[in-house]
Amino acid sequence: MSYLVLARKYRPKSFTEMVGQEHVVRALGNALQTGRLHHAYLFTGTRGVGKTTVSRILAKSLNCVGPDGSGGITDQPCGVCQACTDIDSGRFVDYTELDAASNRGVDEVQALLEQAVYKPVQGRFKVFMIDEVHMLSNTAFNAMLKTLEEPPEYLKFVLATTDPQKVPVTVLSRCLQFNLRPMAPETVLEHLVKVLAAENVHAEPAALRLIARAARGSMRDALSLTDQAIAFGSGQLQVDTVRQMLGSVDRSHVFKLIDALAQGDGKSVVETSETLRVNGLSAASTLEEMSVVLQRMAVLQAVPDSADESDPEAAETARLAALLPADETQLLYSLCLHGRGELGLAPDEYAALTMVLLRLLAFKPGALPPGGTAEKKTLKTPEAAARPQPVMAAAQAAAPRPLSAAPTPPVAARPIAAPAARPAGATPPGQVLSVADDEHPAQPAKPVTAMQSAQVVAVPVRVAPESRADLPAPGAPLVPTEEGGYWHQVVRGLVASEAVTALVRELALQSQLVARDADQWLLRVERESLNSASSRERLQAALQAAGHAVTLAVEIGRVGDSPARRNAAIAEEKQLAAEKLIQEDPFVQAMMRDFGAKIVPGSIKPIEPNSQPK
Known part of the structure; x- marks a missing residue:
């Protein structure tokens, strides 16, 4: 006798044997008990969750006559009567299974529907089961619509698909839909x-x-x-x-990798990656197992009492959860997910795995290179870095005063290490700012020598910049300021007239106007790469051409109100307004209510007033 595989040998024969689909079993069982039977059912779900099994059990429930032959419709088919045994063996005349993947044309569907005019031969109901129904052609769907909507009282349709999105809404509206979920x-x-x-x-x-x-x-x-x-x-x-x-990876390798990443041990990371290569273990499986462990660690960090005591790996997972901060856990989890998708792009998946692991180590917050420091590299020589800056020395020795008529373009100074918070009103490094006071007007400035103008950067401003300790965090939402609206209008005019492009445009969009006076403006940017001398000079020239005869000074710091953030806020407001307009439209609501229509996410875009439809 030939061997019967476990998947067929232990296929459920009744609703009580079904596993993991209680919501479907309950709904169908109640319908069978009360006699509220629909004429068409649609079962959806991924492969191997029981769609065909449920359809066969439903067919047995409709046609079961009991061991003594006097039974009726039931939610517990006996399994011994002729109808039950014939359906299990696949030879019941009134139960027809059609594979739509290989019979997807209109001719096959018409041949099936021709049998609908004949009453059942053996059973109580005819049951037409169409598997992978989404594979039918459009003409085949149209051919079955009328019969599917008003079939004879003895005919039941059972449809099954793994992709309900491809089933026309006209078919969906004629069926009771049950989604069989993946099992835990x-x-x-x-x-x-x-x-x-x-x-x-x-x-x-x-x-x-x-x-x-x-x-x-x-x-x-x-x-x-x-x-x-x-x-x-x-x-x-x-x-x-x-x-x-x-081909799965032993969790001991995964625990070792996460432990090494938590401690910043690059040598152990590379050695473990080489061990995986030597043993021929899957790189994708490694990242997948790391994602699973990191997810459990994140749950433990959020809910410490959620540990599963029956899991033998719970103790090691809890140890790593306590060792790795929560933000780093989230970062490693995200990089593992993205890194898994990049394995196929590399010529060698093990080299790609090593790069992903090293990326995890490189993006570790506060990670330092071997023997290095947290200081950023600059173009200054050690001798120049050791000498006091002339700008700073002059700023401390001289009182605030305006620049001469032809000042030297200022150069923004950024400290190498992260600066400590200064008290409110303190000036940033390399800048000497005086506050314009109407009650005590500034005295006329003395002529500034060439040496002084080269060493001192003095910008008279109307409002002094705020302390760095009060600046918004990176990625914080828009924080409107007094000068932000004015700077936004100026930059919009420059961009609209194409007076600034490329890096100069980015400098204007990403900067915040901290303070301004008649001839001196102070900008702040977050990225040092935008603060180049050529970009500052070109932006200053564009402003002067637009009628703003000012001298620009740029500092490095966190930005809370920039034209780019204002543009993003305006775009988000327009997007929300457009989505609200569509969702509240009576016609759209009628389509969603009557035909089950859905708004595709990301398909709604606001239309500018001056734009012409294509």
Whole structure:
């Protein structure tokens, strides 16, 4: 006698044997008990979750006559009457299964519908089951619409698909739709234990846990992998043989990698990656297992009491969760997910794996290069860095005073190390700012010598810049300021007239106007790369051409109100208004209510008043 695979041998024969689909079983059971039977059902879900199984059980429930032949419609088919046994064996005349993947034309559907005019021969109902219904052609869907909407009282349609998005809405509106969900690994594991106990096969719990995770919610995949593991392990399921069969990575390697990343040990990271290469373990599986462990660590960090005591790896996961900060855990998780998608782009997946791991180490907050410091590199020589800056010396020795008529363009000075917070009203390094006071007007400035103008940068301003300690955090929302609206209008005019382009435009958009006076403006940018001498000079020239005869000074700091942030806020406001307009439209609401229409995310775009439709 030929061997029957586990997926077919242990296919559920009744609703009580179904696993992991209680919501569908409950709905169908109540409908069968109360007699509220619909004429068309649509079962959706991924592969191996029970769509065909549910349709066969439903057909048996509709046609079961009981062991004595006097039974009626029931939610618990007997399994011994002729109708039940014939449906299980696939030879029941009144139960027809059509594979739409290979019979997708209108001719095949018409041939099926021609049988609808004849009453059942053996059973109580005719049941037409169309599997992978989304594969039917448009003409085939149209051919079955009328019969699907008003079939004879003895005919029931059962449709199954893994892709309901491809089924026309005219078909969906004629069916009761049930979504069979992917099964949790714990549910799959519990069922595998019962199956192997019935088969008298010894299995280690850790091995079954690997198979349950590898099944990814499909019970059929889990049983097929179990069959393969039994053959691979000569009748036994051991964790080492199952891991070798699946090509999965031992969690000990994953724990070692995360531990090394938490401690910033690059040598251990590279050595572990080389070990994975030598053993031929999957790079994608490594990143996948790391993502699983990092996800559990994040849960433990948020909910410390959520640890599963039955998991043998719970103690090690809890130790790493305490070792790695929560923000770094989230960063590593995100990089692992993105890195897995990049493995196929590299010529060698192990080299790609090493690069992903090194990226995790490089992006570790506060990570330092071997023997290095947190200071940023500059173009200054050590001798020049050791000498006091002439701008700073002059700023401390001289009182604030305006520049001469032909000042030297200021050069923004950025400290090498992160600066400490200064008290309110303190001036940034390299700038000497005086506050314009109407009650005490500034005295006329004395002539400034060439040496002084080269050393001193003095910008008279109307409002002094705020302390760096009060600046918004990076990525913070827009914080409107008094000068922000004015600077936004100026930059919009420059961009509209194409007076600034490329890096100069970015400098204008990303900067914040901190303070301004009649002839001196102070800007602040976050990125030092934007603060180049050529960009400042070109932006200053563009402003002068636009009628703003000012001298620019640029400092480095956090920006809370820039033209770019204002543009983003305006665009977001327009987008929300457009989405609200569409969602509240009566016609759109009628389409969503009557035909189940859905608004595709990202398809709504605001239209500018001056734009012409294409």
